[in-house]
Amino acid sequence: MRDMHRNSTGSTNNSTNTNNKISSALRLSSPQQSLRRLGLCSQIATGEHSSPVVFPEKRAKVKASRKSSVPTTLRPDDQDTSENFEHRIDIGAGGGGDEKSDLLGYVVFSGKLVLDKRKISTNNNADAQQTSDVTNQDAVDAKLTSKALAWGSQVLHLDDVISVSYNAGLRHFTVHSYPFKKASCGLSCFIKSQRSRKDFRFVASSIEEALQWVGGCADQQCFVNCLPHPLSSSKKQASSELFQSDTPPELLFRCKTPPKMLVILNPRSGRGRSSKVFHGIVEPIFKLAGFRLEVVKTTCAGHARNLASSVDISTCPDGIICVGGDGIINEVLNGLLSRDNQKEGISIPIGIIPAGSDNSLVWTVLGVRDPISAAMAIVKGGLTATDVFAVEWIQTSTIHYGLTVSYYGFVSDVLELSEKYQKRFGPLRYFVAGFFKFLCLPRYSYEVEYLPALKTEREGKISGEKEAVDMSDLCTDIMSRSNKDGMPRASSLSSIDSIMTPSRISGGDLDTCSSNHASTEPSELVRGLDPKSKRLSSGRGNVTAEPEVIHPQLPLSTTPNWPRTRSKSRNDKGWTGLTTTLDTTRWGNTATNDREDISSTLSDPGPIWDAEPKWDADPNWDVENPIELPGPSDDTVMGSTKEVVPRFGDKWVVSKGRFLGILVCNHACRTVQSSQVVAPKAEHDDSTLDLLLVHGSGRLRLLRFFLLLQMGRHLSLPYVEYVKVKSVRIKPGKHNHNGCGIDGELFALNGQVISSMLPEQCRLIGRFRL
Ligand SMILES: Nc1ncnc2c1ncn2[C@@H]1O[C@H](COP(=O)(O)OP(=O)(O)OP(=O)(O)O)[C@@H](O)[C@H]1O
CATH class of the missing domain: 2.30.29.30 (Pleckstrin-homology domain (PH domain)/Phosphotyrosine-binding domain (PTB))
Known part of the structure; x- marks a missing residue:
């Protein structure tokens, strides 16, 4: 011991x-x-x-x-x-x-x-x-x-x-x-x-x-x-x-009242081991600690989200415990944020028992990776405030929230492919999918626009301002519309490294190469997606209309919901299918794991305030990147251009061209399987996102990135850009495989998305203990 x-x-x-x-x-x-x-x-x-x-x-x-x-x-x-x-x-x-x-x-x-x-x-x-x-x-x-x-x-x-x-x-x-x-x-x-x-x-x-x-x-x-x-x-x-x-007729030891919580257990997590983990290992601990638990096992994807969005909070006043991987936590988070009273929703504490393929969130934020330690962290109590980011599909105003990372390019393609191998390979499926995707690596083109965070902002010097943001403002735009989003996941993939390297290699010195622009950027914190700050961040501070007015041309049924089945490939389902709105309750009624195809808007011209072209309407990357060499294994090009675009005092940095991957991290993204850290400077509560741009294309470049990632030296690569940002806009090129992963959930990236922080943090149960 x-x-x-x-x-x-x-x-x-x-x-x-x-x-x-x-x-x-x-x-x-x-x-x-x-x-x-x-x-x-x-x-x-x-x-x-x-x-x-x-x-x-x-x-x-x-x-x-x-x-x-x-x-x-x-x-x-x-x-x-x-x-x-x-x-x-x-x-x-x-x-x-x-x-x-x-x-x-x-x-x-x-x-x-x-x-x-x-x-x-x-x-x-x-x-x-x-x-x-x-x-x-x-x-x-x-x-x-x-x-x-x-x-x-x-x-x-x-x-x-x-x-x-x-x-x-x-x-x-x-x-x-x-x-x-x-x-x-x-x-x-x-x-x-x-x-x-x-x-x-x-x-x-x-x-x-x-x-x-x-x-x-x-x-x-x-x-x-x-x-x-x-x-x-x-x-x-x-x-x-x-x-x-003999003794006093009543002995009343002054100790805390045992908590009352809801347990949402994904019985499919960890190749079906999660029930065993909970009932065999974790439940006895909670019983010893006097916890009063109501356990609900999910029956299908989306069930956890429905539960979290509709549960009577008085039945679980002390929080919701998620048993599974990062995906189930993401569902619960999105369910909580889709409640009528979002402020109340986000304040419900979330406990995590890691029992899935990967549990990057609880490992990174609370330093816990096994179910017993996780249960003990919950028993010991305390709350850890954690940032929540929102990814909004600008054209359709659909929003999905996340706690760990959103990613684009190679990693999201692997996430999609890994579905095929879920049953056969379990947690190894990312490695297998990564290998196959590596062999037939496509080129990815994006337009990335980001607003660097100032050092002072990162250090929370304007926390007063942050606190002044009213949650109800926040809810007006982002949250109220989020009720409609119900995008599904493919599987958990916060563990980026499991794609290429299942081995364990210790991390080393990490060199960050923040953008030059970051240090010269005096702008107010655009954290939170309340309409006002969002307009500011997008350089349209003069727009004062309510969200509905901001997006007047949007049909109500254009949410880019894109539930995927675990068995079908993207091609099977047709990424550009029918326009429809996802009824989240449908998920709850689905008896199988498979999800129906629900696709997104094709012809949405986008909101008025976003109508001003920031880039060419239809970028032709082959032409725009003349140095790009033909062939699948080119490895010599940066493949992107960069410029600073000032708008109303905020200087957005625009970078467009080829990217092997784009990762937008909310915390350091440690992985349970190895000692690697994707975003070493990221903090879970610093109100900023850490953006990793892996420029260029080609297998050699990708291989070097993943190898150095294992050694903690990936940031030293000249084609890797790492910058703390307040907001990022990402628009896929024309012929991309346009997927986007959020905490292991997979979505279609049809059109531009913007990632920003919510002004309010969620609360994880437990504290980091060494
Ligand atoms: N009963 C269920 N059947 C099928 N899918 C489910 C069920 N419950 C939840 N899900 C879906 O499974 C997703 C993944 O869950 P989770 O992150 O807990 O597991 P995981 O770590 O990916 O598990 P695995 O070890 O199987 O990879 C969730 O986002 C949810 O959409």
């Missing part, structure tokens, strides 16, 4: 020093404080909560017992006493000095504990009997601090603790934890340490002390599962007769 021996007892010689060193940091709380923290309360087996009852006489008793067993503060003259301890606890992390002495936080409670190593019985009566058998000779000094429970030479970090079970009226209590299990010495370099369940049953010196220990754990945010006395035949008896004589 990683943590168990982290701060083990030092030698007898240095123990006195250590005690001196730690004395300041380990000042025990006064008994009164401890008692206050204990906040005797009750969580009776039924899970019902009752009001706290204070028992002064019990408090006095506990106070006395604590005084006698442990000194309040380790003073110099206490050293002798402390030397008599059977085991010394070096809370100062091996005597590292005062600066380290708070590694385990402040002391909440201390006393003697016996670790009962006998197998924990399921029989309560036997438990009661066993407890009385434990002799105090085995007792060791123990301390509960704000960060750990330490006894003898062992330390259990509270981060690894899920809950504590306690039977009223007994001296013993059980700590349920999931510490890291260390691989055996020889294998530790090869095998990642994993968490596994470990229950520690302790016996305290007295019932009062047991209450103190358990109450202290409750104060440190551990859930306490309080059960009746094992000898009581009924809960009624436990709370009336037994408690009257």
